Amino acid sequence: MKIIMIEDNSSVCEMMEMFFQKEQWEASFIQDGKEGLDIFLADNESWDLVILDLNLPSMDGMQICREIRKVSKTIPIIMLTAKDSESDQVIGLEMGADDYVTKPFSPLTLIARIKALTRRANLSRENNDELERPYEIETKHLKIDKKTREAFLYDQEIEGLTPKEFELLYTLAKNPKQVFSREQLLTMIWDYEYFGDERTVDAHIKKLRQKIDKNGPQVIQTVWGVGYKFDDTEVE
Structure with a gap:
């Protein structure tokens, strides 16, 4: 695996370089954001994963994440935040990061997150290779082509879906009307323990709903006290 880590703390880079070498991963460490x-x-x-610090010289992690997503919607991105700030974490996810580490x-912990993200990406590629029909999911109003990672709701493409938003929609729509708890979605989509931190699911659901709203009536429903479900059967 080839990793690019954009981090201006040399001690952190030196520490992670040892761990990456132990995993036999190739890594490049850059201490300036624009560079x-x-x-x-x-x-x-050529890169398999990006690790971004939030605060960097010349260009911050949010800007970098946004620019990366313009050219690659699928490469896993982990953002490093300097403080346990919910707003920083949510904004990072909104910019297209797949995960954050405080x-x-x-x-x-970072190694475990990397392995979880890349495992999910590899499984997704394998599933895409096996996909034979145009739409793997086709409900009353939604069509999803996992091979191209496109989703069409009310005959319009849902634009700007991040990898995790796509996986959320895919998981919910594959099991229409089934209610998933936040813990279940964390396990199924993030593929590791989040130690009770369920805010990332809510943040992704919020952004997913905002993108769905541009196409028409909402199909992601909250089941209070339980979790979320997909249901488009009642929508005319």
Whole structure:
């Protein structure tokens, strides 16, 4: 695996370099935001994962994440936040990050997050290779083509879906009317324990709903005290 880590703390980079070498992962460490983005864009298809610090010289992590998502909607992005701030975490997810890790962090925790994200990405690619029909999911108003990672609601494409938003919609729509708890969605989509932090599910659901609203009536429903479900049967 080839990782680009854009982080201006040299001690953190040196620490993670040892852990990456142990995993036999190739990693490049860039300490300037603009330089890191330029290196990624120069050959964006060669990278398997991006780790971004929130606060960087010349260009912050939010801007970098937004620019990366313009050229790659599928590469896993982990954002490092310097404080346990819900607003920073939510904004990072809105910009297209797949996960966040709060500093100070355990290197083993970051390694576990990386493995979980890449495992999900690999499974998704395998499923895409096996897909034979145009739409893997087709309900009353929704069509999803997992091979192209496109979703059409009310005959219009749902635009700007991040990888995690797509997986959320896919999981819910694959099991219409079934109610999923936040814990279930964390396990199924993020593929690791979130230690009770369910805010990331709510943040992704909120952004997913905002994008669905542009197409028409809402199909992601809240079941109070339980979780979320997909249901478009009552929509005319």
